[in-house]
Amino acid sequence: xxxxxxxxxxxxxxxxxxxxxxxxxxxxxxxxxxxxxxxxxxxxxxxxxxxxxxxxxxxxxxxxxxxxxxxxxxxxxxxxxxxxxxxxxxxxxxxxxxxxxxxxxxxxxxxxxxxxxxxxxxxxxxxxxxxxxxxxxxxxxxxxxxxxxxxxx
Amino acid sequence: xxxxxxxxxxxxxxxxxxxxxxxxxxxxxxxxxxxxxxxxxxxxxxxxxxxxxxxxxxxxxxxxxxxxxxxxxxxxxxxxxxxxxxxxxxxxxxxxxxxxxxxxxxxxxxxxxxxxxxxxxxxxxxxxxxxxxxxxxxxxxxxxxxxxxxxxxxxxxxxxxxxxxxxxxxxxxxxxxxxxxxxxxxxxxxxxxxxxxxxxxxxxxxxxxxxxxxxxxxxxxxxxxxxxxxxxxxxxxxxxxxxxxxxxxxxxxxxxxxxxxxxxxxxxxxxxxxxxxxxxxxxxxxxxxxxxxxxxxxxxxxxxxxxxxxxxxxxxxxxxxxxxxxxxxxxxxxxxxxxxxxxxxxxxxxxxxxxxxxxxxxxxxxxxxxxxxxxxxxxxxxxxxxxxxxxxxxxxxxxxxxxxxxxxxxxxxxxxxxxxxxxxxxxxxxxxxxxxxxxxxxxxxxxxxxx
Ligand code: SF4
Numbered sequence: 001x002x003x004x005x006x007x008x009x010x011x012x013x014x015x016x017x018x019x020x021x022x023x024x025x026x027x028x029x030x031x032x033x034x035x036x037x038x039x040x041x042x043x044x045x046x047x048x049x050x051x052x053x054x055x056x057x058x059x060x061x062x063x064x065x066x067x068x069x070x071x072x073x074x075x076x077x078x079x080x081x082x083x084x085x086x087x088x089x090x091x092x093x094x095x096x097x098x099x100x101x102x103x104x105x106x107x108x109x110x111x112x113x114x115x116x117x118x119x120x121x122x123x124x125x126x127x128x129x130x131x132x133x134x135x136x137x138x139x140x141x142x143x144x145x146x147x148x149x150x151x152x153x
Numbered sequence: 154x155x156x157x158x159x160x161x162x163x164x165x166x167x168x169x170x171x172x173x174x175x176x177x178x179x180x181x182x183x184x185x186x187x188x189x190x191x192x193x194x195x196x197x198x199x200x201x202x203x204x205x206x207x208x209x210x211x212x213x214x215x216x217x218x219x220x221x222x223x224x225x226x227x228x229x230x231x232x233x234x235x236x237x238x239x240x241x242x243x244x245x246x247x248x249x250x251x252x253x254x255x256x257x258x259x260x261x262x263x264x265x266x267x268x269x270x271x272x273x274x275x276x277x278x279x280x281x282x283x284x285x286x287x288x289x290x291x292x293x294x295x296x297x298x299x300x301x302x303x304x305x306x307x308x309x310x311x312x313x314x315x316x317x318x319x320x321x322x323x324x325x326x327x328x329x330x331x332x333x334x335x336x337x338x339x340x341x342x343x344x345x346x347x348x349x350x351x352x353x354x355x356x357x358x359x360x361x362x363x364x365x366x367x368x369x370x371x372x373x374x375x376x377x378x379x380x381x382x383x384x385x386x387x388x389x390x391x392x393x394x395x396x397x398x399x400x401x402x403x404x405x406x407x408x409x410x411x412x413x414x415x416x417x418x419x420x421x422x423x424x425x426x427x428x429x430x431x432x433x434x435x436x437x438x439x440x441x442x443x444x445x446x447x448x449x450x451x452x453x454x455x456x457x458x459x460x461x462x463x464x465x466x467x468x469x470x471x472x473x474x475x476x477x478x479x480x481x482x483x484x485x486x487x488x489x490x491x492x493x494x495x496x497x498x499x500x501x502x503x504x505x506x507x508x509x510x511x512x513x514x515x516x517x518x519x520x521x522x523x524x525x526x527x528x529x530x531x532x533x534x535x536x537x538x539x540x541x542x543x544x545x546x547x548x549x550x551x552x553x554x555x556x557x558x559x560x561x562x563x564x565x566x567x568x569x570x571x572x573x574x575x576x577x578x579x580x581x582x583x584x585x586x587x588x589x590x591x592x593x594x595x596x597x598x599x600x601x602x603x604x
Contacts, residue, residue, distance in 0.1 A: 032600050033282035043345035076256045079227055110260035129363055
């Protein structure tokens, strides 16, 4: 006979939000220098696997988070938007680095001056390039944001 | 090297798919090239690339169902960035490849015209983001050539030390991502792990892990940190050990060999025809290294070899990177042991900003400081081209100065851009499964391709 020894109670809201933060799969969207730091964050020393994030998905359909790592050129912008559109809801975006946040030091004809012109951004990570620790801080900030927010976004 | 001289005479130069027959290496001086005599509309279109002459003959025997065009990228994990390839397949075999670039075009050459010479390295360092020191070095050397100044011995040695360490870190990433592309995932983890060791030293010295803006016209931005020898000694000890580990894992590994050997052949003739330099050229048996041929920053004083392999395949291109790391370690060791004392910036008031503590004491220093940081120093009229051997090949910088404090035109000859031209040659008529190995072996950095 089976008798439950332990029970815990929570609200469905909290459970959903918690589960969303615990295994957020990012889509590989490495663009420039920042992408190398993103890869460094995923490898041995910094080990993104601690947050259940080590699987960078090549297919946007399987991903929850887009880390825009690097400068977005005018030519890349439609591609980026398409990848974003292909991701399943709920989805989040982190703008990693000065370039994807604001255009950075390249205020010229070629770059989109901030990726928030094309996709909604949840967290901006400053730096050029932001170190892996900064990226992780950004990710944890996003976790806090999810925990504090609504489940139907 | 005497060997090369013989080589260049022996070789019958020819270019695959090229219109020019009997192409000779010494006749390619930029200035002597002529525009074509007949300048019809059609000709111009072909020259500007808006009209493409199709030299591909469709094999009538293959059925339509067998042939398809597959798009790789621009968002694709194994193209090392945002490279897009249109691959035409006949069944399993790749028949034609068309690389499409420009997805990372940042307009850096244009931005370079807006920045003073002192700010210039900030911009160029972001081009080839795996070898930032080389970009800074080549920009600084070109500016110094225009200014006609010589940096102090300590600055030169620091430059050599940092660039050679950078070569190691860059090759480690190449080994790591190359391994990952082929499926050796441990290689990825190992490569990045060892790279951290070097990045820690870079961070300690320059304040940043990448994009340092450390080598500047007139010297370097800061002196080496205290106890720097200790860090270098650790690097010199650990890296060779780890390289041995990699060899143990991969060198006799039948899967690794099977995937890489006799795949993606790129012969010397093809390399020369497409202007490919760096490890790919040396892996095809032609020992061309600018560190020996056109030495810069006093690198001729160091004792090192240029590894040359004959096989011309992906395996040789992987192997040569490992060997080059070992040679770079030799240079680093010599630089460490013979580090001269003295200033790390040129003692020229017009070029070097005065040290901070002089500003409180001297009005003149304050004025110089203000002038250099607001207006920048003026560079005499003229043009200059300097090339260095970056981890990917010949990295050159061409600056035209109109006498002001900003370049009139700055152009960078990126090695990845030229090396990428070889992709159609390397990939054509090989199975689709080898395509990724071939791309990885050329080690393109898209930041350097598109700029
Ligand atoms: S923010 Fe800096 S490091 Fe990141 S992509 Fe832009 S230039 Fe490169």
